[in-house]
Amino acid sequence: MxxxxxxxxxxxxxxxxxxxxxxxxxxxxxxxxxxxxxxxxxxxxxxxxxxxxxxxxxxxxxxxxxxxxxxxxxxxxxxxxxxxxxxxxxxxxxxxxxxxxxxxxxxxxxxxxxxxxxxxxxxxxxxxxxxxxxxxxxxxxxxxxxxxxxxxxxxxxxxxxxxxxxxxxxxxxxxxxxxxxxxxxxAHTKHADFAGRLVFDGDGDECINFGKHKGRKVKDVLVTDPGYYGWIMQGDFPLYTKKVFTTIKLRGFNNK
Incomplete structure (x- = not known):
């Protein structure tokens, strides 16, 4: 083969x-x-x-x-x-x-x-x-x-x-x-990062795959829970996961 x-x-x-x-x-x-x-x-x-x-x-x-x-x-x-x-x-x-x-x-x-x-x-x-x-x-x-x-x-x-x-x-x-x-x-699921902390939903949006906001769209969480982004950036998360969060956050600013 x-x-x-x-x-x-x-x-x-x-x-x-x-x-x-x-x-x-x-x-x-x-x-x-x-x-x-x-x-x-x-x-x-x-x-x-x-x-x-x-x-x-x-x-x-x-x-x-x-x-x-x-x-x-x-x-x-x-x-x-x-x-x-x-x-x-x-x-x-x-x-x-x-x-x-x-x-x-x-x-x-x-x-x-x-x-x-x-x-x-x-x-x-x-x-x-x-x-x-x-x-x-x-x-x-x-x-x-x-x-x-x-x-x-x-x-x-x-x-x-x-x-x-x-x-x-x-x-x-x-x-x-x-x-x-x-x-x-x-692939078991379609991850938005490599560590599986973020996954894509049926609409192609990044969703949180752990913790209190599991299942919610990242873009929505960043609006309703502004401190969440800082918690991710200061936490023991992979650099690539943080990079995806930052990309989504910047995308939100650009769409305003």
Missing amino acids: KLNLKNPIVFLDLETTGINVATDRIVELAAIKINLDGSEETQKFRINPEVHIPKKTSEIHGIYDEDVKDCPTFKEVAKKFARFIEGCDLGGYNSNKFDIPLLAEEFMRADVDIDMKKRKFIDVQTIFHKKEKRTLEAAYQFYCNKELKDAHSAEADTRATYEVLLAQLDRYPDLKNDIDYLSEYS
Whole structure:
């Protein structure tokens, strides 16, 4: 099975200091680019997160502070990686909920202006869970009939993710070999940000997806609860989520 591509697609996996999209940092990044002719390019970085890697996290992915103390920071590799994924769709395992939102945060912290929303996102975990509901190791065994060695190594997990998607396309005749379709199938809901704090309603308006204003349009909340915007800006929310709130607020000023 060969992917039917409209654009090159980059499969990626991050190893990080933790699982908080707003505050944690990348310590390893691996990516495989599949070009339109089927050829492949790879990039892999060990990254100094500039913060302590918790021991429990290091025990999972095997990367300790000592391993990355002399590595470049994300800011030092951000432009190179941005060029690598330019014009590409993106794929990963649990990537819509974690890898893509955290990568967007890192790009913003590095002051690299990259429009992630113009891309299609394929989340192999979502496809897997909708079809079988298991883990990456189980997915690799189930679809590829191989044992995933070096699990939680970014490079091994990235390669396994790509192979699982190809096997999924072989296994399920109803699963279209089309990036637009796979991107739509990978999405549980249509998010207005990457972290899922904001979703689009049937009218295409951004709505709050958490807390006391859940289900309400952002533009309405900003009018009826003026202090809410300041609370978001000062809170522990992802930078991209704050950026969307600001965009909506500025849009309201321009429409007056």
